[in-house]
């Protein structure tokens with residue numbers, strides 16, 4: 487069967503732009519969001535980017551809940567507060583203070599929130615038969631597409647994971663089988679940090695290439 491092909495290639499300049507988008511993407515949190523709303527055409531582009539993501543067996547196991555109303559955001563924020571209080575104690579004493587000083591969400595400040603759900607399949611999914619998490623990873627691919635598309639539109643995105651997923655499901659009236667993968671906050675920002683905020687605040691360092699790239703096989707120590 488002769489299937490249609492695209493012969494689009496990308497020149498050096500386009501490759502550099504793509505790299506720039508990757509390098510300048512940041513997680514954006516509360517204090518950085520501007521009050522300015524996001525036009526629908528920009529929201530549509532972010533969602534289109536999500537729908538272009540790869541997925542195991544082309545299963546597209548995702549759903550996106552668009553949230554703008556304050557009441558819903560307040561209920562979600564409430565879940566964040568509960569989970570965040572629990573979290574602080576999990577870190578060693580030195581880090582607890584640093585943790586408490588971090589702003590780890592922008593639920594209310596961001597004009598747009600999107601909850602991204604995984605929709606498990608009732609039938610076997612091509613490619614997911616040996617590794618059952620592949621559908622969830624596919625949803626993460628969609629989220630990364632959204633993050634990069636938003637950045638190219640000069641819109642910040644923050645991923646909030648300090649939440650009670652079941653409470654979020656209840657608040658959003660999600661069907662029983664749905665799984666929350668990401669709760670995302672979007673908005674224009676007063677500037678993107680030059681490096682991850684957690685790096686600038688010395689919470690952690692970026693790992694070196696040699697720490698994470700293995701040539702051939704792991705060495706037995």
Ligand SMILES: Cc1cc2nc3c(=O)[nH]c(=O)nc-3n(C[C@H](O)[C@H](O)[C@H](O)COP(=O)(O)O)c2cc1C
Nearest residue numbers: 511512513589590591645646647648681682683684
């Ligand atoms: C799966 C995932 C969950 C995350 N959850 C949170 C979160 O709950 N709160 C937060 O402030 N940042 C969260 N982040 C953002 C990371 O802290 C951030 O990506 C990391 O510090 C690197 O910074 P950068 O994204 O600006 O490069 C999350 C990121 C990922 C990929």
